[in-house]
Amino acid sequence: MGNDYIKFVHFDDAVLWKTKELSLPPEIVEKIKAEGLSNILFADIKRNQKLSISVENFLKNAQLIQRHQESQYYIHLSNFKTEKYDENKESRDIKLI
DSSP states (O other), X not given: OOSEEXXXXXXXXXXXXXXXXXXXXXXHHHHHHHHTOOEEEXXXXXXXXXXXXXXXXXXXXXXXXXXXXSEEEXXXXXXXXXXXXXXXXXXXXXXXX
């Protein structure tokens, strides 16, 4: 894991309920690519759950869409691997951008 980007969210608020998607702004995606990170994680500490995807799969499957005021990269939940979130383990591996 040591080469991951992690975004802490509350899945109830972060997941678009109609389309079942998560999103990241283009600036963050560009920084993830520039840093050469391997994985993107969305973690919900309250649920002790994380969704993970390789950067390669994110870039392959996400779509840049303008739905509100600014464009975001949107990706469907089916592209993610669901896992238990272990705060003690994960905190060692976080790459802050």
